[in-house]
Amino acid sequence: MPDERIPFATHADHTVLGADEIVLNMGPQHPSTHGVLRVKLRLDGEKVIGSECVIGYLHRGVEKIAEHRSYQQFAPYVDRMDYVAAVSNGLGYCEAVEKLLGAEAPPRARVIRTILTELQRIASHLFWLGTHALDIGALTPLFYCLREREEILKIFEKFCGARLTTHAFRIGGLQYEAYDELEKDVERFCTPFDKRVDEYESLLTENRIWVGRTKGIGILTAKEAIDYGASGPVLRASGVKWDIRKAMPYAAYDQYKFEIPTGKNGDTYDRYIVRMEEMRQSRLICLQAIENIPAGPIMGKVGKVLKPPPGEVYHAIEAPKGELGYYIISDGTTQPYRVRIRPPSLINLEAFDKMIRGHLVADVVAIIGTLDIVLGEVDR
Amino acid sequence: MLDQIVFYFFAALAVVSAILVVTRRNVVQSAIFLITALLATAGIFLQLHAEFLFIVQVILYAGGIMVLFVFVIMLINMDVSLHQLQFNRQWWLGLLLALVVGAELTIAIAIGRSHTAFGEPAPASALEPSTQLVGKVLFNEYMLPFEIASILLLVAMIGAVVMAKKKI
Amino acid sequence: MLMNLIHFVISIWVPLVCALIIVAVLPLVAGYIVLMERKVMADMQARLGPMRVGPHGLLQPIADALKLLIKEDIIPDEADKMIFWFAPLISVTAAMLAMSALAIGPWFQIADLNVGLLFIVGISALGIFGIVLGGWSSNSHYSLLGALRSAAQLVSYETAAGMAIVGGLLLAGTLSTREIIQAQNDYGTWFAFAAPVGFFVYIVASIAETNRAPFDLPEAESELVAGYMTEYSGFRWALYFLAEYTNMVVVASIATTLFLGGWLRPFAGTPAFNFLDGLPSVLMLGVGGYCFYRAPKQPVKVQKLFMVAVGLLMILAAIILAVPLIPAVGTMLPGLKPGLHGAFWFLLKVGLYIYLFMWLRFTFPRYRFDQLMRLGWQFLIPLSIVNVMGIGVALVLHRHWGWSHWTAFPLTTVLTLLVAGLLGWESEKKDKEHVFVGDA
Numbered sequence: 003m004p005d006e007r008i009p010f011a012t013h014a015d016h017t018v019l020g021a022d023e024i025v026l027n028m029g030p031q032h033p034s035t036h037g038v039l040r041v042k043l044r045l046d047g048e049k050v051i052g053s054e055c056v057i058g059y060l061h062r063g064v065e066k067i068a069e070h071r072s073y074q075q076f077a078p079y080v081d082r083m084d085y086v087a088a089v090s091n092g093l094g095y096c097e098a099v100e101k102l103l104g105a106e107a108p109p110r111a112r113v114i115r116t117i118l119t120e121l122q123r124i125a126s127h128l129f130w131l132g133t134h135a136l137d138i139g140a141l142t143p144l145f146y147c148l149r150e151r152e153e154i155l156k157i158f159e160k161f162c163g164a165r166l167t168t169h170a171f172r173i174g175g176l177q178y179e180a181y182d183e184l185e186k187d188v189e190r191f192c193t194p195f196d197k198r199v200d201e202y203e204s205l206l207t208e209n210r211i212w213v214g215r216t217k218g219i220g221i222l223t224a225k226e227a228i229d230y231g232a233s234g235p236v237l238r239a240s241g242v243k244w245d246i247r248k249a250m251p252y253a254a255y256d257q258y259k260f261e262i263p264t265g266k267n268g269d270t271y272d273r274y275i276v277r278m279e280e281m282r283q284s285r286l287i288c289l290q291a292i293e294n295i296p297a298g299p300i301m302g303k304v305g306k307v308l309k310p311p312p313g314e315v316y317h318a319i320e321a322p323k324g325e326l327g328y329y330i331i332s333d334g335t336t337q338p339y340r341v342r343i344r345p346p347s348l349i350n351l352e353a354f355d356k357m358i359r360g361h362l363v364a365d366v367v368a369i370i371g372t373l374d375i376v377l378g379e380v381d382r
Numbered sequence: 383m384l385d386q387i388v389f390y391f392f393a394a395l396a397v398v399s400a401i402l403v404v405t406r407r408n409v410v411q412s413a414i415f416l417i418t419a420l421l422a423t424a425g426i427f428l429q430l431h432a433e434f435l436f437i438v439q440v441i442l443y444a445g446g447i448m449v450l451f452v453f454v455i456m457l458i459n460m461d462v463s464l465h466q467l468q469f470n471r472q473w474w475l476g477l478l479l480a481l482v483v484g485a486e487l488t489i490a491i492a493i494g495r496s497h498t499a500f501g502e503p504a505p506a507s508a509l510e511p512s513t514q515l516v517g518k519v520l521f522n523e524y525m526l527p528f529e530i531a532s533i534l535l536l537v538a539m540i541g542a543v544v545m546a547k548k549k550i
Numbered sequence: 551m552l553m554n555l556i557h558f559v560i561s562i563w564v565p566l567v568c569a570l571i572i573v574a575v576l577p578l579v580a581g582y583i584v585l586m587e588r589k590v591m592a593d594m595q596a597r598l599g600p601m602r603v604g605p606h607g608l609l610q611p612i613a614d615a616l617k618l619l620i621k622e623d624i625i626p627d628e629a630d631k632m633i634f635w636f637a638p639l640i641s642v643t644a645a646m647l648a649m650s651a652l653a654i655g656p657w658f659q660i661a662d663l664n665v666g667l668l669f670i671v672g673i674s675a676l677g678i679f680g681i682v683l684g685g686w687s688s689n690s691h692y693s694l695l696g697a698l699r700s701a702a703q704l705v706s707y708e709t710a711a712g713m714a715i716v717g718g719l720l721l722a723g724t725l726s727t728r729e730i731i732q733a734q735n736d737y738g739t740w741f742a743f744a745a746p747v748g749f750f751v752y753i754v755a756s757i758a759e760t761n762r763a764p765f766d767l768p769e770a771e772s773e774l775v776a777g778y779m780t781e782y783s784g785f786r787w788a789l790y791f792l793a794e795y796t797n798m799v800v801v802a803s804i805a806t807t808l809f810l811g812g813w814l815r816p817f818a819g820t821p822a823f824n825f826l827d828g829l830p831s832v833l834m835l836g837v838g839g840y841c842f843y844r845a846p847k848q849p850v851k852v853q854k855l856f857m858v859a860v861g862l863l864m865i866l867a868a869i870i871l872a873v874p875l876i877p878a879v880g881t882m883l884p885g886l887k888p889g890l891h892g893a894f895w896f897l898l899k900v901g902l903y904i905y906l907f908m909w910l911r912f913t914f915p916r917y918r919f920d921q922l923m924r925l926g927w928q929f930l931i932p933l934s935i936v937n938v939m940g941i942g943v944a945l946v947l948h949r950h951w952g953w954s955h956w957t958a959f960p961l962t963t964v965l966t967l968l969v970a971g972l973l974g975w976e977s978e979k980k981d982k983e984h985v986f987v988g989d990a
Contacts, residue, residue, distance in 0.1 A: 026691075048919065139763060139916025145595035211764055211915045364918045410633065410686060417679065433665040441672035446705070449678055453701045456686045456694065513665055513725055 037377035060381040068341035081167035084379040089122035090321040098317035098328035111175035126322035134371035174304035216270040220357035220369040234324025240268030246320040347375040396422035580795035581611030605853040621784035633687035641680025641793035648674035655892030685778035696777025706926040711755035713934035717748035718808040731812035742809040756801035763911040802903035813892030838864030
């Protein structure tokens with residue numbers, strides 16, 4: 003029996019056939035490790051009996067950079083962490099600094115922030131769905147997903163000029179007024195979108211091969227998920243009804259009605275179902291929000307030079323991938339003393355070893371995909 | 383004339399590859415030459431208008447068994463066999479015995495030729511298609527041996543599964 | 551004397567010309583199948599696909615072939631050079647050799663062997679050596695794993711495909727491709743309708759045999775990079791690709807010959823459907839008309855001209871296909887119509903079968919290896935054996951007990967389907983037991 007706690011035991015384990023186990027190195031250059039993740043697998047035949055994720059190939063020292071930039075200057079950097087969901091990153095950072103300042107964004111800014119963040123959640127989940135399906139061998143959903151994601155990116159482009167790393171929000175509110183047709187564009191995207199989600203589901207949900215590849219793969223029970231500190235869809239698929247948008251509302255989420263979808267078994271299939279449902283809920287939030295965008299200023303009173311009082315603050319939001327937290331310590335100067343980021347991808351990736359044990363090599367790509375990691379965020 | 387050229391071509395191919403099978407150091411290359419030898423034999427069958435035998439030789443030996451051979455060879459450690467001694471000290475004895483057997487066969491054929499008459503080869507067009515012929519003979523005259531052989535194979539298959547599998 | 555000469559010319563030169571045509575045209579055909587695949591994929595994925603080289607990308611295959619020809623041929627240092635060098639050749643040779651027994655229309659056949667179908671199956675199976683040896687000689691883990699998977703997969707699924715073919719052969723009572731098609735004419739129905747279960751098994755097994763999705767594990771990109779082809783580049787890589795697509799044509803041709811009536815027109819035996827003889831010309835006219843319709847919308851003048859040329863070519867084909875329908879020509883050259891129209895129908899059916907392959911590829915996710923093996927051994931092989939028995943029973947009922955084959959075959963098919971349902975249910979149950987729980 004290999005030691006459960008040590009992924010790479012130093013003594014030779016006796017495997018089932020008495021054959022030597024082999025160590026297979028996947029990545030950092032591999033088509034389905036979503037960037038530069040490197041996974042060392044201990045294999046008994048095709049069965050995985052242990053694994054170790056080697057990270058850091060995309061480390062850019064984001065947290066250290068923060069200590070040498072003013073609060074506003076650092077804001078664009080956070081977009082480069084989870085580059086698939088840059089708007090959410092920006093929202094978390096801006097709100098954390100606002101909390102530190104004791105300021106608040108005006109209602110209009112908060113509603114617009116909510117709309118864009120939910121669109122970003124849809125975009126992120128779409129990208130996840132496409133690549134996850136591609137890893138499992140379904141080529142076509144990727145293009146359908148990218149088609150819809152494109153429309154969201156176009157809205158971002160109209161809003162702030164950038165598509166991927168948007169830097170859409172400013173500390174204290176928004177820099178620019180939203181363009182005139184924002185509501186119309188969002189409505190045009192959201193109204194038919196539930197049909198589109200049905201379309202993706204018709205390709206996958208009841209497909210025997212898809213179910214065979216995902217059901218019972220990478221099970222994480224509710225207790226394990228909590229113990230690992232997992233968050234977001236990974237946690238909710240295990241049956242834990244925890245969503246920061248409901249539990250500690252930020253932006254304008256307390257004004258809208260939406261459900262928190264949860265799974266039962268905590269396997270790859272449940273995580274898929276949960277994310278599909280989340281896209282539908284995000285659509286509902288957007289539709290509710292555009293009905294009534296309050297008029298008023300878009301920028302709160304924060305001043306040109308930000309000098310928060312000495313102190314510390316932790317602010318977390320529900321990013322598409324889970325709990326994205328910023329822990330900022332201020333020493334009263336214009337630059338933060340320390341910024342610590344809690345990236346959901348990294349914490350969720352911790353559970354990888356637990357999930358993969360006992361499965362086959364082909365399931366590695368399925369489980370990496372289902373965790374929805376972005377290496378820019380894992381390595382920072 | 384053409385017949386003979388084709389025959390000698392296949393025969394030479396078979397013999398040369400058979401020799402290479404045992405003299406090559408690299409197991410994979412040996413396997414390739416074994417395939418060549420089997421295919422050359424199949425070619426001779428084809429020349430004799432035994433199409434069914436030809437295709438059975440190709441499908442079963444070259445296609446089926448040799449794939450499994452190569453499959454297994456690829457899984458074993460090649461370095462060991464590459465550095466092993468290929469012939470032991472009795473090789474000359476083996477060669478001698480082979481020569482003796484060859485001489486015996488030559489003499490037997492040389493003497494026997496005058497005593498046994500080979501019938502005239504039937505024209506190809508008069509032959510019944512060999513597939514039907516084989517089928518008829520197997521299922522009429524040799525029904526019992528055929529069935530016994532099948533059962534033997536079945537038993538061997540089940541036995542192999544039982545022995546290889548820990549838990550059924 | 552003259553008759554002898556004619557006979558000699560026919561027996562030597564016709565096969566030779568056919569062989570030359572196959573060797574010369576097949577790479578081109580394979581290239582255009584690739585283009586078709588990319589276009590079909592693009593269509594299903596809401597894209598345009600190749601559009602740059604030639605109008606609608608029609609010259610893309612030629613550009614690709616040129617690029618692959620002049621690309622550097624990289625041989626890894628640690629590779630077994632000789633085997634690495636000739637492994638792709640084995641695959642291509644086997645695939646092309648298998649074409650030699652195919653009958654594309656009553657005129658176009660290199661050799662009508664009396665073991666025809668077995669020959670095709672057996673020879674095309676030899677192509678696996680190219681894959682296995684190529685994977686082994688590359689001296690890379692991904693290649694070796696791909697080769698091993700390929701060998702295991704081929705051996706497993708060839709059994710199922712073979713048993714499915716046996717079902718069809720029982721109905722035909724011969725191995726010669728020509729006579730199999732003739733037998734379907736005599737039967738009045740394609741064997742796909744007499745033995746639908748066998749046809750289904752053959753479809754699944756033939757996809758697995760040609761390593762196509764959802765059974766493309768030997769070259770699964772997300773797992774093994776490119777499988778046995780990982781270390782290959784340039785034209786040697788192209789040879790593997792050629793072999794793969796030739797194999798697709800081969801299995802599609804087997805299915806067409808054995809299950810879809812070969813070169814026979816739909817309802818070939820029913821005079822009421824004789825108007826279908828006009829269908830080839832009408833189809834060609836349709837394609838030509840579409841080309842003319844699209845021609846003014848091309849951006850460049852050259853492309854406009856090219857489009858018109860393609861349209862004219864299609865119309866020419868339509869006229870050629872229509873010529874044998876003229877009664878006077880029909881009586882003068884009775885062989886013309888079956889020759890031309892036979893080839894047309896055969897190629898059309900092969901094309902549709904390949905289209906089915908593509909459709910499945912872009913719709914389904916990929917099987918896992920253990921699931922693939924379980925499907926092969928626990929479902930397809932038992933099902934194909936039951937299918938053979940069912941056909942045997944139906945044949946006895948039909949031939950010896952005088953049942954009409956409209957009752958005998960549906961009855962046994964329903965019985966076989968029942969067994970299939972039972973097998974599926976059983977393996978579903980086993981699936982549930984086999985679910986891995988994350989323990990080690």
